Amino acid sequence: MSSPDSQATKTTSTHLYTIVVLGASGDLAKKKTFPALFGLYKNNYLSHQTRIIGYARTKMDQATFEGHVSKYIKLKSDEDNAALKDFLKLCSYVSGQYDKDADFQNLEVRISEVEKTSGAEARLFYMALPPSVFIPVSESLKKNNYKEGKIIRLIVEKPFGMDLESSRKLARELGALFSEEEIYRIDHYLGKEMVKNLMILRFANAIFGSVWNRHSIDNVQITFKEKIGTEGRGGYFDEFGIIRDVMQNHLLQILTLVAMEPPVSLDAEDVRDEKVKVLRFISPIEKDDVLLGQYGKSEDGKELGYLDDKTVPKGSKTPTYAAATLFINNERWSGVPFVLKCGKALNQQKTEIRIQFKDVVGNLFKSLSRNEIVIRVQPGEAVYVKMMNKEPGLGMKTIISDLDLSYSSRFNDSVIPEAYESLILDALNGDHSNFVRDDELDAAWKIFTPILKTIDEGHIDPVTYPYGSRGPAGVTEFVAKYGYHRGSQEYVWPQHSEAGTGAAGKDQRASK
Numbered sequence: 001m002s003s004p005d006s007q008a009t010k011t012t013s014t015h016l017y018t019i020v021v022l023g024a025s026g027d028l029a030k031k032k033t034f035p036a037l038f039g040l041y042k043n044n045y046l047s048h049q050t051r052i053i054g055y056a057r058t059k060m061d062q063a064t065f066e067g068h069v070s071k072y073i074k075l076k077s078d079e080d081n082a083a084l085k086d087f088l089k090l091c092s093y094v095s096g097q098y099d100k101d102a103d104f105q106n107l108e109v110r111i112s113e114v115e116k117t118s119g120a121e122a123r124l125f126y127m128a129l130p131p132s133v134f135i136p137v138s139e140s141l142k143k144n145n146y147k148e149g150k151i152i153r154l155i156v157e158k159p160f161g162m163d164l165e166s167s168r169k170l171a172r173e174l175g176a177l178f179s180e181e182e183i184y185r186i187d188h189y190l191g192k193e194m195v196k197n198l199m200i201l202r203f204a205n206a207i208f209g210s211v212w213n214r215h216s217i218d219n220v221q222i223t224f225k226e227k228i229g230t231e232g233r234g235g236y237f238d239e240f241g242i243i244r245d246v247m248q249n250h251l252l253q254i255l256t257l258v259a260m261e262p263p264v265s266l267d268a269e270d271v272r273d274e275k276v277k278v279l280r281f282i283s284p285i286e287k288d289d290v291l292l293g294q295y296g297k298s299e300d301g302k303e304l305g306y307l308d309d310k311t312v313p314k315g316s317k318t319p320t321y322a323a324a325t326l327f328i329n330n331e332r333w334s335g336v337p338f339v340l341k342c343g344k345a346l347n348q349q350k351t352e353i354r355i356q357f358k359d360v361v362g363n364l365f366k367s368l369s370r371n372e373i374v375i376r377v378q379p380g381e382a383v384y385v386k387m388m389n390k391e392p393g394l395g396m397k398t399i400i401s402d403l404d405l406s407y408s409s410r411f412n413d414s415v416i417p418e419a420y421e422s423l424i425l426d427a428l429n430g431d432h433s434n435f436v437r438d439d440e441l442d443a444a445w446k447i448f449t450p451i452l453k454t455i456d457e458g459h460i461d462p463v464t465y466p467y468g469s470r471g472p473a474g475v476t477e478f479v480a481k482y483g484y485h486r487g488s489q490e491y492v493w494p495q496h497s498e499a500g501t502g503a504a505g506k507d508q509r510a511s512k
């Protein structure tokens with residue numbers, strides 16, 4: 001639960017924690033979890049009495065562990081260097097198996113030792129682990145490290161299952177060990193600044209309220225593009241594919257925030273009630289509403305294709321690109337296509353939400369493009385509204401212009417926190433607003449499970465696209481089929497090249 005106040009201002013948690021990172025030897029822990037904990041520590045959001053214990057099977061001495069913790073921490077000043085030295089003094093490591101009571105009792109000895117000095121009354125267990133060990137680890141924790149009188153919080157990473165059935169099984173098994181109040185299912189996109197901005201944009205601006213519906217909006221596109229392929233994660237990725245990796249969670253979470261009705265309050269349960277409600281209005285995705293792709297070699301032959309990865313099974317049909325259109329069958333959105341697109345090994349990195357408005361009725365001018373609200377999630381956080389203007393001069397020619405709120409120029413003194421920092425702090429504060437509730441997950445899997453079954457059975461052939469290209473052929477036609485109008489006038493979003501998109505200053509208008 002959270003009060004409006006706790007959402008308005010972030011503070012150091014009122015409880016003192018021992019934080020245990022399980023899977024501490026892994027990729028996520030070193031790239032995201034430890035840097036986020038350091039960020040919180042450095043900015044005084046983490047009490048300096050907090051102790052952090054890493055746990056995994058790999059044997060590591062303190063120096064090796066410290067190297068692992070520090071590897072991805074960016075240090076910009078002498079102050080940062082000093083802060084890291086102090087931060088590392090709070091960290092220690094215990095090695096053990098994931099299903100051995102004796103090892104978790106050994107962990108308990110360490111926790112008790114540090115709690116004697118710190119006096120911590122709360123424990124946060126962060127599962128930076130593959131899903132195959134979520135349950136054995138949860139059982140071991142419950143049996144050996146769940147102490148009456150202590151506040152317990154458990155952060156669980158995605159993926160939460162493979163489909164509706166496995167997700168329900170996971171929820172049942174986890175639910176038998178920890179209460180919903182104790183579980184924090186993390187979707188790190190919910191911690192991104194511009195995703196968190198969606199509720200404020202929508203519900204704190206009168207100008208948007210009356211047009212945010214099917215009467216004014218023609219189509220919505222939510223796009224995730226990455227330049228890198230599945231390098232090094234091919235084995236993991238092949239089991240899941242891009243829909244489970246990105247679309248069913250990150251993009252769908254964004255969709256719910258774009259489409260939900262205003263919540264009764266900012267209380268976590270009120271927000272999550274509205275998110276579930278909108279998901280329940282979405283029908284399962286139809287085969288005809290999907291386009292799949294898989295990347296091949298780059299055109300210059302320098303980058304290998306997905307199937308060249310030795311960890312990927314021969315002839316795999318796993319999609320590395322997907323476009324899917326969802327319809328929300330309620331009063332606000334009936335008939336408005338929500339096109340979700342995501343892909344790896346593409347020509348640029350970007351995540352954005354593009355809301356395209358309907359044509360002007362009774363157009364007086366020769367050349368008009370539709371209005372669009374574009375929310376640039378990353379890189380180069382921005383909100384801009386594409387609008388028609390008079391071209392300066394003696395004539396009455398129209399030109400596309402924009403109202404542009406680019407964070408780099410407007411808020412250049414502000415530091416945008418990493419998504420994981422923001423979410424770990426929420427969990428420490430007991431705020432579930434930006435975590436996924438069990439019924440939300442259930443509703444999300446209902447939308448995707450039938451199409452995933454069709455894909456897993458090999459009934460849809462992905463279209464091969466070159467590594468580093470704009471995606472599979474047919475995407476332009478796909479988005480056009482759902483009403484997206486490219487418009488006839490050329491438009492340049494001024495911040496585009498600054499945002500590091502790699503494009504030559506052109507707003508790519510979600511055509512791919």
Ligand SMILES: NC(=O)C1=CN([C@@H]2O[C@H](COP(=O)(O)OP(=O)(O)OC[C@H]3O[C@@H](n4cnc5c(N)ncnc54)[C@H](OP(=O)(O)O)[C@@H]3O)[C@@H](O)[C@H]2O)C=CC1
Pocket residue numbers: 023024025026027028029031056057058098127128129130131132133157158159
């Ligand atoms: N990496 C990322 O960027 C992201 C990861 N995630 C999610 O976070 C979780 C962890 O991801 P990541 O750190 O990349 O995973 P890793 O593969 O790096 O695994 C984490 C640790 O778990 C242990 N481990 C690995 N495989 C197994 C296994 N088969 N059985 C038991 N233990 C195993 C290893 O530790 P040891 O052998 O020492 O015990 C490893 O260091 C996953 O659920 C993933 O989906 C989510 C978003 C992004």
Ligand SMILES: O=C1O[C@H](COP(=O)(O)O)[C@@H](O)[C@H](O)[C@H]1O
Pocket residue numbers: 188226245246
């Ligand atoms: O969850 C995941 O997200 C990352 C992209 O995260 P970002 O914060 O860098 O945008 C993606 O690369 C990965 O495949 C997926 O598992």
